[in-house]
Amino acid sequence: MTSGKDQLYAQPLGQIAAFNFDDPVVNVFPDMIQRSVPGYQAIISAIGLLAGRFCQEHSTCYDLGCSLGAASLAMQHQIQAQDFRIVAVDNSPAMIERLANNLQLTRTDNKIDLVCADIREVAISQASVVVLNFTLQFIPIDDRAALLSRIYQGLLPGGILILSEKLAFADPRQQVLQADMHHLFKQAQGYSTLEISQKRSALENVLVPESFEVHQNRLLKAGFSSAEIWFQYFNFASMIALK
Numbered sequence: 186m187t188s189g190k191d192q193l194y195a196q197p198l199g200q201i202a203a204f205n206f207d208d209p210v211v212n213v214f215p216d217m218i219q220r221s222v223p224g225y226q227a228i229i230s231a232i233g234l235l236a237g238r239f240c241q242e243h244s245t246c247y248d249l250g251c252s253l254g255a256a257s258l259a260m261q262h263q264i265q266a267q268d269f270r271i272v273a274v275d276n277s278p279a280m281i282e283r284l285a286n287n288l289q290l291t292r293t294d295n296k297i298d299l300v301c302a303d304i305r306e307v308a309i310s311q312a313s314v315v316v317l318n319f320t321l322q323f324i325p326i327d328d329r330a331a332l333l334s335r336i337y338q339g340l341l342p343g344g345i346l347i348l349s350e351k352l353a354f355a356d357p358r359q360q361v362l363q364a365d366m367h368h369l370f371k372q373a374q375g376y377s378t379l380e381i382s383q384k385r386s387a388l389e390n391v392l393v394p395e396s397f398e399v400h401q402n403r404l405l406k407a408g409f410s411s412a413e414i415w416f417q418y419f420n421f422a423s424m425i426a427l428k
C-alpha cells in the first residue's frame with residue numbers, strides 16, 4: 186500500500202481547515218504519527234506486551250480509534266491465548282478501508298475484526314484489554330466520562346484500559362516548557378516551523394488535551410481502582426487503569 190511522507194502542512198495555506206482523518210491524512214499517517222508523537226513506537230510495542238500479559242481466554246481486546254491498526258497488530262503478535270478476538274474500531278471510513286486492505290495482504294491467521302463506527306456507540310463486553318491510544322483526546326470533553334464508564338462496565342474482572350493522551354499541564358511554566366519541547370521534537374523529526382504552526386491551528390478545538398490529574402480523577406470516578414502513568418515523553422503520556 187502507498188504510504189508517504191507527511192508534507193500536508195509544508196506549503197503556506199490561506200485557510201487552515203479543521204484537522205480530520207480523510208484520505209490525504211491516511212496516505213501519510215504512519216509517517217505523521219511517528220514523527221509527531223514522541224515515544225509512539227515504544228508505546229505500540231508495550232501495548233503488545235501488556236496485551237500478552239492481560240488478554241484472557243475467551244475474551245475480547247478492543248482498539249478504540251484504531252487508525253491503521255498498529256496497536257491491534259502489536260496485540261495480535263504478542264497474545265498467546267487460544268481463544269480471543271480483537272475488535273478494532275474507527276469512525277474514519279478512509280482509515281478502516283486502508284486497514285482492511287493491509288490486513289488482506291498479510292498471510293497471518295487474522296484475529297482482528299474491523300468496525301467503522303463512532304466509539305461512543307460501540308458495545309463493549311467480555312473485554313480483558315481496552316486500548317484508547319491517542320483517541321480520547323478527539324472525543325468532546327462532555328462525552329468522555331460516559332465512554333470510560335461503558336469501558337469499565339464492559340471489562341472483565343482483572344481487565345485493563347491503556348489510555349494514551351497528549352497532556353496539558355496546570356502549571357503554566359510546565360505547559361509552555363512541554364509544548365516547546367514537543368515543538369523541538371517535531372523540528373528534530375524534520376518538520377519546519379511553518380508545518381508545526383499550521384498543523385497546530387488545524388488541531389485547535391479538535392484535539393483537546395487535559396491534565397493527568399483530570400484523567401486520573403475521571404478514571405477513578407468511572408470505577409477503575411487505580412490509574413497511573415507508565416510512560417511519558419514530554420507532553421505525551423500513556424496510562425494504565427486497572428478494573
Ligand SMILES: Nc1ncnc2c1ncn2[C@@H]1O[C@H](C[S@+](CC[C@H]([NH3+])C(=O)[O-])CC(=O)[O-])[C@@H](O)[C@H]1O
Pocket residue numbers: 206218249250251252253254255256274275276277280302303304305317318319320323324
Ligand atoms: N468518535 C470516534 N469514533 C471512532 N474513532 C474516532 C473517533 N474520533 C476520532 N477517531 C479516530 O481516532 C484516531 C486517532 S489517531 C489514533 C492512533 C492509533 N490508535 C494508533 O495507535 O496508531 C491519533 C492521532 O492521530 O493523534 C483516528 O483514526 C480517528 O479517525
Ligand SMILES: O=C(O)C(=O)Cc1ccccc1
Pocket residue numbers: 217218221222351384385388392
Ligand atoms: O502533531 C501534533 O502536534 C500532535 O499533537 C499529534 C498528532 C499526531 C497525528 C495526528 C494528529 C495529531
